[in-house]
Amino acid sequence: MTEGAIGIDIGGTTTAIGIIDKSGEVLAERVIDTARHGDIEKFIAEIESRIDEEFRELEKKNIKPAIKGIGIGAPNGNYYKGTIEYAPNLTFKGVVPFVELMKKKFAYETIVLTNDANAAAIGEMIYGGAKHMKNFIVITLGTGLGSGLVVNGELVYGHDGFAGELGHVTVVRGGRMCPTGRRGSLETYASATGIKRTVFELLADSIEDSELRDISFNQLTSKMIYEAAVKGDPIALQAFDVTAKYLGEALADTVMHTSPEAIFLFGGLASAGDMIIKPTKEYMERDLLKIFQNKVQILPSKLEGAKAAFLGASALVWKEISN
């Protein structure tokens, strides 16, 4: 009988739920609206009914995986406590005892939760480009910047389960406002939102023509910036360079903490490929101490786009069982 795990990726907008076999093959998947319910009990009830649906679908195909547990990736997810705490982009406020609530619905022994970037790192380790690595980092470039640090083959959770918040290191003293009330944190520069803010700063500062001058802040997406850059738009090109500079410089500091073999970029902005990876690497190298130079790879995540998030979450189960 095939062994499998359920992976749940909770995002601000949507939540993806997959049943994945141990080799990483997605057997069934559903996407639900995270915000629709507001109420956490109703949200979990919908997760439960969608998982039931998935099992019925598999049964029809005569696939009956032996499910070993549920892995959950969520913003501000705490591995030790199984809680989601004060996640600014979720409608569930305060401290949500998510694993505890799930255990009331599901009898699996292993139900484990961590933040979404940590789940991505575990996914990279089990199914992606970090299969043979003991020391690496995954950076997720979405609305914000998340990170999962792996040291000696283990995820770094820290003493409280919250380690790996690289999006909040300060890169510009008194710099851009962050939703956390602080200023100048990395994610206000290096993320899908950050590059938008950079475009608007450049449009204000420069007098160069750009197709981005016709797009409002709310309309603009990092994909549009990428497409403009590919066509040679000077503002878009410069925006990628500025983003890479902040990211590369911050990653140099990070390398001097944990000296990883590779740093994987994951998520929307990372799909710009060499447009972001090449200059990020150059800026990083420029700042590194000699003993670290030309050693650390910056690579695109090898997890497949839409499925990557719940694949990572499901991988948490195998990691947990092996510990």
Added chain:
Amino acid sequence: MTEGAIGIDIGGTTTAIGIIDKSGEVLAERVIDTARHGDIEKFIAEIESRIDEEFRELEKKNIKPAIKGIGIGAPNGNYYKGTIEYAPNLTFKGVVPFVELMKKKFAYETIVLTNDANAAAIGEMIYGGAKHMKNFIVITLGTGLGSGLVVNGELVYGHDGFAGELGHVTVVRGGRMCPTGRRGSLETYASATGIKRTVFELLADSIEDSELRDISFNQLTSKMIYEAAVKGDPIALQAFDVTAKYLGEALADTVMHTSPEAIFLFGGLASAGDMIIKPTKEYMERDLLKIFQNKVQILPSKLEGAKAAFLGASALVWKEISN
């Protein structure tokens, strides 16, 4: 029979060699001049003869410890390779295969080397204030700034053995020159040398009277700055505040990497106690993301001054054997 280990701390000026029993009691100790020989073979020959001396001294007292190995802390020491690489303050140039050379002289199975700050961290874990901690950091504030990071109860060596170079994260873009040829790294602000440079910057900028106006750069020590600060000297007081600001802000970024339970300050400047610890903590807290606030202690190292370094080095042996 008492079990023991030999601890060797190699510094730019002196090298301390101790025989320590497993409980951390120093049975014998010697200090030699590191720079005197220049030649690495002669240096190791002197280490050997001093260790012989120590054993003869112990024999007279009828103490015959069962020595389990040798632990060595050295600047730019590489744990994986057992080498000292391009250490700027040592007369031994290039890559020195220190463990290999020691193995020619000593038959112990365990001869292990790491950088001095990592040795201090292992010492803190085995004999100091971090006995029950799994996630902590030791910062050594000497001529430069060194660091040892512990995650999940293990020292972070990174993929290449060089992790934990927090002295070289950039805190001021285009800031003070560093002996590495880079600019603005943390240790040019937060170290015994850094606080001297800050005093001179303040003496140049301000018109306030200060007893430090009578002392040359080469004469000035961090101890003098501390003593002036205790007497209320305004420049000295301000210099501690500036030093704490850079250190605290950098430590906030570090906390967002590994979320340690405590950060221990070790070495000359750390002996200023609350004069440096209190403001460092305040500046760190101001920069932390809410989920990290009021959780991370900043503490003075609990290892006893002069013996701390080789005590940490000897502790490497026990850590190695337990792995």
